[in-house]
Amino acid sequence: MKKNKYDIYEPSEGHFERFKERLSGEIQLKKKSRVVNLKWFLVAASFALLVSLWFNFKPDSKGYELADASPQMQETQRYFLRVIHREIKQINLEKDEHTDLMIKDAMKKVVFLENEYKNLTVELKNSGFDRRIINAMIYNFQQRIEILQNLIEQIENFKNNRNEDIRQDYV
Numbered sequence: 001m002k003k004n005k006y007d008i009y010e011p012s013e014g015h016f017e018r019f020k021e022r023l024s025g026e027i028q029l030k031k032k033s034r035v036v037n038l039k040w041f042l043v044a045a046s047f048a049l050l051v052s053l054w055f056n057f058k059p060d061s062k063g064y065e066l067a068d069a070s071p072q073m074q075e076t077q078r079y080f081l082r083v084i085h086r087e088i089k090q091i092n093l094e095k096d097e098h099t100d101l102m103i104k105d106a107m108k109k110v111v112f113l114e115n116e117y118k119n120l121t122v123e124l125k126n127s128g129f130d131r132r133i134i135n136a137m138i139y140n141f142q143q144r145i146e147i148l149q150n151l152i153e154q155i156e157n158f159k160n161n162r163n164e165d166i167r168q169d170y171v
Contacts, residue, residue, distance in 0.1 A: 046092035049107070063121025066137045069129050080141035087148035094155045098162070106151040113144045 067074035095103055117140045124133045 042092070042095055045095065049088065049092060063118070063123070063125040064129070065121055066124075066134065066141075069124070069134055073134065076138065077141075080138075080145065083145050084141070084148065087145065087152060090152055091148065091155070094152070094159070099155050099158065102151060102154055102158070106147050109147050110144050113140055113147070116140060 066077040091103060091106075117137060120133055120137045120140060124130065124137065127133050
C-alpha cells in the first residue's frame, strides 16, 4: 500500500440509501431474534417458577394445613393461594432482564415464608389446632401476598421511570 493514497472518489449513486436499507434490515432481524429468544426464556423461567411453587404449595403430610382446621379456613386458604398464584402470574408477565434481580430477591423471601408455613403446619398438628398457630398461618399468607404486591408495584415504578427516561432522551 502506498503512503498518502486515499479514496477520494464519491460512491455510486444510491449507495447511501442501499446501505441504510441493508443496515435497518439487519438491525430488525437482530431485534426479532432477541425478542424471540427473550420470550422463550421468559416462558421457560415462568414454567420453572410455577412448577417449583406448585411443589412448595402442596400440602405437607407432616402437618395440618390451614384448610384442615375448618371449612371456613379451607376457603380462606383457597383464597390466599388464588391471590398468590395470580400475583406470581402477573410478575412472570413483567419479567425481563431489568427486573430479574428484583424478582429473584422477592421470591427468596416468599420461599422463606413458605418454609416457615411448613413448620407452622407441623406445629398446628402438634398443638391440636391452636388458634395462635392458625393466626400465624394466616399472617404468613398475608406476608407473602404483601411481598408479591410490593414487587409488582416496584416493577411498575421501575418501568414507568425507565419509560420516562426514554421519553426524555427523545426530547
